[in-house]
Amino acid sequence: xxxxxxxxxxxxxxxxxxxxxxxxxxxxxxxxxxxxxxxxxxxxxxxxxxxxxxxxxxxxxxxxxxxxxxxxxxxxxxxxxxxxxxxxxxxxxxxxxxxxxxxxxxxxxxxxxxxxxxxxxxxxxxxxxxxxxxxxxxxxxxxxxxxxxxxxxxxxxxxxxxxxxxxxxxxxxxxxxxxxxxxxxxxxxxxxxxxxxxxxxxxxxxxxxxxxxxxxxxxxxxxxxxxxxxxxxxxxxxxxxxxxxxxxxx
Amino acid sequence: xxxxxxxxxxxxxxxxxxxxxxxxxxxxxxxxxxxxxxxxxxxxxxxxxxxxxxxxxxxxxxxxxxxxxxxxxxxxxxxxxxxxxxxxxxxxxxxxxxxxxxxxxxxxxxxxxxxxxxxxxxxxxxxxxxxxxxxxxxxxxxxxxxxxxxxxxxxxxxxxxxxxxxxxxxxxxxxxxxxxxxxxxxxxxxxxxxxxxxxxxxxxxxxxxxxxxxxxxxxxxxxxxxxxxxxxxxxxxxxxxxxxxxxxxxxxxxxxxxxxxxxxxxxxxxxxxxxxxxxxxxxxxxxxxxxxxxxxxxxxxxxxxxxxxxxxxxxxxxxxxxxxxxxxxxxxxxxxxxxxxxxxxxxxxxxxxxxxxxxxxxxxxxxxxxxxxxxxxxxxxxxxxxxxxxxxxxxxxxxxxxxxxxxxxxxxxxxxxxxxxxxxxxxxxxxxxxxxxxxxxxxxxxxxxxxxxxxxxxxxxxxxxxxxxxxxxxxxxxxxxxxxxxxxxxxxxxxxxxxxxxxxxxxxxxxxxxxxxxxxxxxxxxxxxxxxxxxxxxxxxxxxxxxxxxxxxxxxxxxxxxxxxxxxxxxxxxxxxxxxxxxxxxxxxxxxxxxx
Numbered sequence: 001x002x003x004x005x006x007x008x009x010x011x012x013x014x015x016x017x018x019x020x021x022x023x024x025x026x027x028x029x030x031x032x033x034x035x036x037x038x039x040x041x042x043x044x045x046x047x048x049x050x051x052x053x054x055x056x057x058x059x060x061x062x063x064x065x066x067x068x069x070x071x072x073x074x075x076x077x078x079x080x081x082x083x084x085x086x087x088x089x090x091x092x093x094x095x096x097x098x099x100x101x102x103x104x105x106x107x108x109x110x111x112x113x114x115x116x117x118x119x120x121x122x123x124x125x126x127x128x129x130x131x132x133x134x135x136x137x138x139x140x141x142x143x144x145x146x147x148x149x150x151x152x153x154x155x156x157x158x159x160x161x162x163x164x165x166x167x168x169x170x171x172x173x174x175x176x177x178x179x180x181x182x183x184x185x186x187x188x189x190x191x192x193x194x195x196x197x198x199x200x201x202x203x204x205x206x207x208x209x210x211x212x213x214x215x216x217x218x219x220x221x222x223x224x225x226x227x228x229x230x231x232x233x234x235x236x237x238x239x240x241x242x243x244x245x246x247x248x249x250x
Numbered sequence: 251x252x253x254x255x256x257x258x259x260x261x262x263x264x265x266x267x268x269x270x271x272x273x274x275x276x277x278x279x280x281x282x283x284x285x286x287x288x289x290x291x292x293x294x295x296x297x298x299x300x301x302x303x304x305x306x307x308x309x310x311x312x313x314x315x316x317x318x319x320x321x322x323x324x325x326x327x328x329x330x331x332x333x334x335x336x337x338x339x340x341x342x343x344x345x346x347x348x349x350x351x352x353x354x355x356x357x358x359x360x361x362x363x364x365x366x367x368x369x370x371x372x373x374x375x376x377x378x379x380x381x382x383x384x385x386x387x388x389x390x391x392x393x394x395x396x397x398x399x400x401x402x403x404x405x406x407x408x409x410x411x412x413x414x415x416x417x418x419x420x421x422x423x424x425x426x427x428x429x430x431x432x433x434x435x436x437x438x439x440x441x442x443x444x445x446x447x448x449x450x451x452x453x454x455x456x457x458x459x460x461x462x463x464x465x466x467x468x469x470x471x472x473x474x475x476x477x478x479x480x481x482x483x484x485x486x487x488x489x490x491x492x493x494x495x496x497x498x499x500x501x502x503x504x505x506x507x508x509x510x511x512x513x514x515x516x517x518x519x520x521x522x523x524x525x526x527x528x529x530x531x532x533x534x535x536x537x538x539x540x541x542x543x544x545x546x547x548x549x550x551x552x553x554x555x556x557x558x559x560x561x562x563x564x565x566x567x568x569x570x571x572x573x574x575x576x577x578x579x580x581x582x583x584x585x586x587x588x589x590x591x592x593x594x595x596x597x598x599x600x601x602x603x604x605x606x607x608x609x610x611x612x613x614x615x616x617x618x619x620x621x622x623x624x625x626x627x628x629x630x631x632x633x634x635x636x637x638x639x640x641x642x643x644x645x646x647x648x649x650x651x652x653x654x655x656x657x658x659x660x661x662x663x664x665x666x667x668x669x670x671x672x673x674x675x676x677x678x679x680x681x682x683x684x685x686x687x688x689x690x691x692x693x694x695x696x697x698x699x700x701x702x703x704x705x706x707x708x709x710x711x712x713x714x715x716x717x718x719x720x721x722x723x724x725x726x727x728x729x730x731x732x733x734x735x736x737x738x739x740x741x742x743x744x745x746x747x748x749x750x751x752x753x754x755x756x757x758x759x760x761x762x763x764x765x766x767x768x769x770x771x772x773x774x775x776x777x778x779x780x781x782x783x784x785x786x787x788x789x790x791x792x793x794x795x796x797x798x799x800x801x802x803x804x805x806x807x808x809x810x811x812x813x814x815x816x817x818x819x820x821x822x823x824x825x826x827x828x829x830x831x832x833x834x835x836x837x838x839x840x841x842x843x844x845x846x
Contacts, residue, residue: 071286072286073287088290089287089290096331097332097335099335100319101319101321101324105339148379149380193331200600201563204563204600216609216611244616247745248736248744248747
């Protein structure tokens with residue numbers, strides 16, 4: 001009987017030790033190894049915040065130039081260059097569309113504008129992790145910009161392994177009225193190319209959150225500035241359509 | 251016999267028929283120019299060598315032929331687009347007009363209780379973006395009907411069961427997807443079902459529907475009005491401080507039945523009215539706000555230049571300086587009727603959220619501003635728009651009926667002036683300057699370059715020749731002139747040609763008496779200063795010509811030559827005041843000549 005009791009006590013002890021080891025292992029894993037999740041990796045190291053800043057800056061910058069990083073064909077007014085989106089150098093004629101799909105152009109230009117900056121965000125993020133003692137293996141960053149009503153989304157594919165954990169997808173959302181502004185500008189262009197003019201009152205009636213300013217210049221160029229009343233975002237461009245000469249001689 | 255030749259020379263020349271339509275001598279079609287423009291008719295030197303160039307008009311080339319470009323992702327169609335540009339931006343090009351391209355056919359896209367008159371692909375895109383089912387109606391062929399259809403949709407409570415909870419969405423019948431069957435509520439309870447059921451005209455907070463939505467927990471802005479919102483986030487009826495009346499026992503109630511449309515003066519009525527100048531806005535004050543919620547009908551108004559109140563969205567016309575944006579000249583009545591001042595321009599002003607936005611019409615008065623008003627319960631709601639000034643063929647009209655045909659042109663018919671010839675004696679529309687361009691001398695050119703501020707108007711040419719020995723006029727019944735005189739680039743040569751279109755020369759014939767003395771037998775009226783005044787009126791009405799005031803109200807007399815027998819004359823102070831008041835004078839050359 002005594003021997004049997006001893007065996008039972010030994011088994012209990014072994015079980016207790018095993019249990020302690022298991023619990024300790026779990027605690028060590030949780031506290032020391034720290035499984036890093038997708039959202040924590042991005043948010044905790046300001047990866048998403050960094051990209052948000054980059055995207056916001058890009059939207060502001062591109063909006064002032066009608067979506068072009070380096071607009072080539074522009075009209076100078078008040079010290080600024082306004083991209084011609086529709087243009088004719090003749091009188092009495094409606095304009096030839098220079099940029100038919102603003103959203104596509106904006107997408108494309110934005111992706112090229114923020115490429116190096118997103119790479120920097122990513123590299124800095126990885127460096128921060130390494131500095132904190134993580135074993136990080138980074139990959140090639142690829143991303144896609146999606147412009148939708150009220151938001152600009154950036155879907156980033158960045159294969160990354162931190163320790164034994166692997167991550168790849170990052171989604172960043174930036175609130176922005178740029179989609180609506182692009183669509184308002186598109187609508188104005190449709191009017192300019194077909195009728196030679198546009199009605200800003202109607203635009204402002206449909207989109208009460210925006211101010212649509214139209215400035216007609218003496219050479220027939222019309223400068224448009226769209227501005228969000230609350231957020232202050234701007235989208236500006238120029239058009240020359242159905243211009244009239246001064247006086248009787250063209 | 252001795253006589254005088256009294257010659258008034260106003261020479262204005264138009265080259266309407268030969269007016270070049272291009273800014274430059276464009277004889278080549280550049281697929282792309284050096285500065286990045288697509289498909290321009292221009293000089294070869296500006297064409298980008300790496301793109302196509304042809305010595306012809308772009309309209310005749312294949313690479314710059316314009317067509318319709320459509321994009322399948324967003325569903326957008328653009329016309330007047332070159333094929334290369336379309337393809338480069340990811341579109342599909344079609345040589346047909348936009349009306350003939352199937353992908354660009356417009357239809358009515360119903361998005362919940364909103365509507366858009368767009369192509370089918372665009373409708374699908376919008377439906378996806380806003381998370382509603384696609385409802386595209388090709389049978390509706392105009393935008394007004396489309397909007398009316400959306401507004402006329404049945405609205406009500408869309409009830410269904412989800413996760414053992416009775417869920418409700420306030421929406422349209424089609425968006426609910428419950429079919430056409432009209433559900434009625436009998437008694438105080440309705441049966442539970444996992445299928446969607448549409449209860450027309452019911453709010454989600456209606457007790458009979460037995461949902462978890464509590465009534466009137468907050469307010470929101472919707473279509474410019476303030477609405478109650480239930481605890482589930484569903485829109486209810488228009489906001490009113492009288493909650494019971496607004497709730498209406500859980501049934502939909504017309505906004506005007508909740509409370510009368512107001513101009514922002516009723517803080518607890520959410521029935522805002524755009525034409526009364528009120529629109530839903532968030533309350534950002536501390537006291538005096540609405541009894542419930544954070545939204546109210548905000549009244550925004552502006553003050554126009556006369557100090558009159560203008561409500562939000564109202565627009566009106568002004569005329570004045572493009573440089574300063576103000577009405578430099580106090581003579582606001584000097585609009586139209588051939589009396590627009592030199593350098594003036596039409597503007598439209600709009601009241602937007604308490605701020606006046608200035609929108610210039612086309613420069614050189616190629617556009618004019620028209621305004622009208624819509625009667626409302628609070629007075630007139632002004633609306634204005636810039637519209638093309640149709641002055642171009644006024645001087646070609648020789649019949650009064652043609653001249654005053656407002657469907658075709660903006661002209662006025664003024665009394666003829668003795669000896670006045672329009673277009674150098676021709677009526678064909680092709681005019682030449684009989685005196686040559688070098689005879690012009692615009693003393694106001696220096697110092698005025700590039701400023702846009704016309705110091706003095708350009709006048710007609712005063713001829714010093716004495717070749718014409720009789721008074722001849724080609725506008726004996728009257729003269730047709732622009733109602734809104736076009737502006738001219740006084741610093742350019744074209745202005746001289748423009749002002750040379752009118753020519754007035756009067757011969758005064760005197761007869762010597764047998765016992766001495768002289769008797770005027772012909773052209774006596776030309777000796778009167780009123781004759782010069784009338785000629786000047788015609789001149790100024792043709793454009794920025796003649797002796798007249800500029801937009802700052804400054805009168806200048808260096809824009810005309812009035813000569814009598816070679817001696818220069820000027821208007822008397824009294825007539826200058828008449829001109830300042832909007833009545834213009836004439837330009838005269840008087841040449842003395844002995845006839846016998």
